[in-house]
Amino acid sequence: MESSLRTNVGGVNLETPVIVASGVWPMDPRLWPAGSMEGVGAVCSKGMTFEPREGNRGFRIMETYAGILNSIGLQNYGVEHFIAKELPLLDNSCRPVIVNIAFETLEDLRRILERLKVCRSMVGVVEMNVSCPNVSRGGLSWGVHTESLGNAVSMARQVWEGPLWVKLSPQVPSMGEFARLSQECGAQAVVVGNTWLGMAIDNDLERPFFENVFAGLSGPAIFPLALRAVWEAAGAVNIPVIGCGGIARPGDALSMILAGASAVEVGTALFIDSGLPASICRELEANLTKKGLASVRELVGRARNDQGENGEKSR
Amino acid sequence: MDRSVAPMKGPPADRRGSLFFSRSLGDHCVHMGVELEGLTPKAIPGQFFLIRERGVLDPLLGRPLALVASKGNVLEFLFRISGRGTARLASLPPGAALELRGPCGNGFPEPVGDELVLVAGTLGIAPFIGISSFSSEKVRITAVLGVPGKGWEKFVEWCLERFPGIRINSDDGSIGRHGDPVEDTLSFVGQGHEVWGCGPEAMLRGLGRVHEKGCEKLLVSLEKRMACGTGGCLGCSIRTGSGMKRVCVDGPVFEWREVFGGAHGK
Numbered sequence: 001m002e003s004s005l006r007t008n009v010g011g012v013n014l015e016t017p018v019i020v021a022s023g024v025w026p027m028d029p030r031l032w033p034a035g036s037m038e039g040v041g042a043v044c045s046k047g048m049t050f051e052p053r054e055g056n057r058g059f060r061i062m063e064t065y066a067g068i069l070n071s072i073g074l075q076n077y078g079v080e081h082f083i084a085k086e087l088p089l090l091d092n093s094c095r096p097v098i099v100n101i102a103f104e105t106l107e108d109l110r111r112i113l114e115r116l117k118v119c120r121s122m123v124g125v126v127e128m129n130v131s132c133p134n135v136s137r138g139g140l141s142w143g144v145h146t147e148s149l150g151n152a153v154s155m156a157r158q159v160w161e162g163p164l165w166v167k168l169s170p171q172v173p174s175m176g177e178f179a180r181l182s183q184e185c186g187a188q189a190v191v192v193g194n195t196w197l198g199m200a201i202d203n204d205l206e207r208p209f210f211e212n213v214f215a216g217l218s219g220p221a222i223f224p225l226a227l228r229a230v231w232e233a234a235g236a237v238n239i240p241v242i243g244c245g246g247i248a249r250p251g252d253a254l255s256m257i258l259a260g261a262s263a264v265e266v267g268t269a270l271f272i273d274s275g276l277p278a279s280i281c282r283e284l285e286a287n288l289t290k291k292g293l294a295s296v297r298e299l300v301g302r303a304r305n306d307q308g309e310n311g312e313k314s315r
Numbered sequence: 316m317d318r319s320v321a322p323m324k325g326p327p328a329d330r331r332g333s334l335f336f337s338r339s340l341g342d343h344c345v346h347m348g349v350e351l352e353g354l355t356p357k358a359i360p361g362q363f364f365l366i367r368e369r370g371v372l373d374p375l376l377g378r379p380l381a382l383v384a385s386k387g388n389v390l391e392f393l394f395r396i397s398g399r400g401t402a403r404l405a406s407l408p409p410g411a412a413l414e415l416r417g418p419c420g421n422g423f424p425e426p427v428g429d430e431l432v433l434v435a436g437t438l439g440i441a442p443f444i445g446i447s448s449f450s451s452e453k454v455r456i457t458a459v460l461g462v463p464g465k466g467w468e469k470f471v472e473w474c475l476e477r478f479p480g481i482r483i484n485s486d487d488g489s490i491g492r493h494g495d496p497v498e499d500t501l502s503f504v505g506q507g508h509e510v511w512g513c514g515p516e517a518m519l520r521g522l523g524r525v526h527e528k529g530c531e532k533l534l535v536s537l538e539k540r541m542a543c544g545t546g547g548c549l550g551c552s553i554r555t556g557s558g559m560k561r562v563c564v565d566g567p568v569f570e571w572r573e574v575f576g577g578a579h580g581k
Contacts, residue, residue, distance in 0.1 A: 026546040031564060033416065034328035035547060046547070060421055061540050065402070066373035068542060075549045075559060192546035220372045248372055271376060271542045272367060272414065274329045 004288050005041075005281055005296050008044065008265045009240045010189025011163030012043035012096050012124050014151050017284070017296055018253065018277040021244055021267035022047055022100035023072070027086035027095045037093065038271070039278035044098040044265065045082070045090055050108040050115075052078035058211035062200050067219030067246075068268055069198055071210040074102050074132065079115045081294075096124025098213050100167070102132040103142075106155050113159040125163040127302070128156055128187075129170075131194045131216075143169030143194075149178060150185050157186030165242065167191035168233070175229045176236030189240040191265060192233045195223050196245075219268040220248040227252075227259055234260025234301060250276075250283030257284070258303035327417045327544060328356070331369065334411040335389050341360055341469035343396040344438065347380075348389045349413055349463045349535050355388045360445040361513075361536055361568045364417030365544045367400070368391065368407065374400040376542055377403075377416055379563075381441040381513075382393065390415075393441040419544040420567050426454055426509045427532055433458040434522060435501050436514020437470075443513065443537060444477050457503075461496030461518065464489040499523040504528050512571075514535070520575050533571040 005016040022044035025032045033103075048214035055075025062069045072265075076082070092096045103109040109128075116123055130143030130152060142148045143166075153166055165184040168175065179190045196218025199232065200209035226245025234241045243256030244265035253264045269276050284296055293299065349366065374505035376560030378400045380392040392499055396405050407413075423442065431454050433443040458478050462471060471490050474481055483491025484499050493501060497518060504510060506529035508532025512522045513536040525533055539551035539562040546564035553560055554572045560566065 023549075024543065024547050025562070026561075028546075031326050031546050032392075033326055046549075054554065055549060059540065060552065061542050063374060063376050063550070066375055068375065070542075070548070070550060072549050072552075075552055219375055268375075268542075271548065272416075274416075305321060 001240050004294060005284060007295070007297055008025050009242065010125065010165050010187075012042065012222045014263060016041035016277070016281050017257070017263035018280050019098065019242065019263055019265045020044060020097075020270065020277070021265035022129070024267050027082075028089050030089075033274040034276075036274035037095070038275070039281040041263065042096040042098050042124060043090060043093050044100050044127060045086065047074050047100045047102045047132075048076045048079060048082045048112070049102050049104075050075055050079050050112050052076065052081065056210075056212055059209060062209055062215070064198070064200070064217065064219075067217050067221035068198055068271075069210070069215040069217055070195065071212050073212070079112050082156065083115060083119050083287075087119055089282040091122045096210060097122060098124050098127045098165070100127045100129055102129040103152070104133060106134040108149060109152060109155055110159055113156060116160070120162060123162060125165055126156070126160050127165045127167050127191060129194065131167070131168050131169040134249050140170050141171065143178065144171050146178070146181055150181055153182050153185035153187055163188050164187040165191055167244070168193045170194060170196050170225065170245070176231040179241070180236045181234035182282065183237045183239045187239060188240055189262070190233055190237065191242040191245065192229045192261075193226060193245055196225060208249055212268060218246065220246050220252075222246040223248065223252055227255055230256055231259045231304075235304070242249055247280075248273075248276075250279045253280040254283055254287055254299070255303075257299050258301070260301040260304055262297070262300050318560060319572075322346065327419045328528045330356070330415045332413045332415055333408050334413060335410050336409060337407065339469075340393075340473050341525075342466040344470050345394055345396065345401075346383075346473065347392045347404065349392065349415065351388045351390060351415070354383060355390070358382050358418035359383065359422035362418040362420045363421035363567065364392070364415045365391065365419065365541075366404065366413060366415050368403060369412035369414045371403075373401055376400065377414065377544070378404065379419070379538075379544065382418065383441050383444045385445075393438050396440050396476065416544050419563055421565070423511060423536070423568050428507055428509050429454050430508045431456045432500060432504055432508050432530075434496050434510060434512040434514070434518075435459065436461050436496060436518040437463075437467075439512070439514030439518075439536070440474055440478070441513070443511070459496045459500050460484065460491075461486070461499075461514070462490060463487065471547045494526070496523075497524065500525060504530050506530070510534070519571070523575055524573050526571075533540055534568055535571050535574065536567045537569060537574065538567070539563075556580070
């Protein structure tokens, strides 16, 4: 890849600003589609918990208009298996591994991070998934309440000395406020955001389609929502924002970066186009050439340059 | 079994192709040919491709379709119109731009014995068509098909052309024998028969009764909603006797006992 795409985001050097989001490719790179790593700057691991989880019962995915609802339920083999079997495989991808972690209690969070310390050299970044339920709050997501989000990020910062990102939930009243809180508690970047809660009804059976009733919506359908969230977060923090949500075409990634994202994560679109990271890189390089710029870092937030504080265009 | 086509090695790839032909086999069944650009991948019966219209984001996902046959750079598939994605595929004109991810999945292995019984429920015949042409004097193949009945004549005719001698069963008795393919299979199988099934889950579950007839080896090909086709999203995970398995990479072909035997299969 061109050196113009090299960047440093939230404590990690990336050859390109395009990251494969959590839950897309399996932990074993030998199963990744041929050629899918071209243009990829880093790879997020599948969400991992302290104990193994079998995930949700019933249907797990459903296609919607230009999107997918998923209710996977964090199926994974737990931290010990991850360290022994999966992380070494991911490390073979020759790219920084963004280790995505989920937790139901602060104690789980602490124990996962303590275990990850033993393989620190293979962990590029810890990405906290704060959309998972907080048991002490009756299962409400960690990321939708300032106190629980603050407690979790602060605890992680105390235990984990390496790069720490927080993957924010879009189910918040103010993305700017929750991004700023993450920064204050020690996050080195915020990923904005995760899937959007939705649901589906089986009209024939007259009941919710998913056993957990609600499911996460991803795919191109959510791109405008995610772009707005990136805009809000980037206006509220000094740490890098990583845009994530609905990127399906190279121009979407450019829009995220112009809105203030320092890098992007791509997910659902890889289910249909494993060559998207390479296409994004070509788009970014062409855009830099067209504008006579030397680095992708110069593109970050350019759409905000003549914006007023309230986001209105000042003319 | 003579396999002139070697098993696919390595991961699937995203490929470009175009619709070569599409013809109705009645009752919403479609026989489709896709012409691939570039090298034609080697695949084995039971493997599948995720197929979608290129450049379209709605419907989004590729539809998992079992490979029926491969002639030159044209891959053949069978599907039934059951939703937006398959309706869209069925409506495309020849030459329409397509994307394919594959070959995905494990496919059927070499049979252990010399007596192979293939049991298909309607379009479950798809992966078995290729097996008919791979058979040799060494392996004797008996195929059993089940269809609802009226309206399926054209489909049955198509199957008979490709699988002469296939045993036809229909629920309403209007085509072939009146009854279901499992009962028909139970009427003749015994020790030494290896049985492979593909079709609705209820049929596959019922096929387990061949064990009582002395058949030891029973393989089934499962269908599940899926997204990535590479084992990443875990949308097609199932509980089995040996833990969680992904239909798209650990399957779709499984030992019957692994998926339907024991407490996990209830």
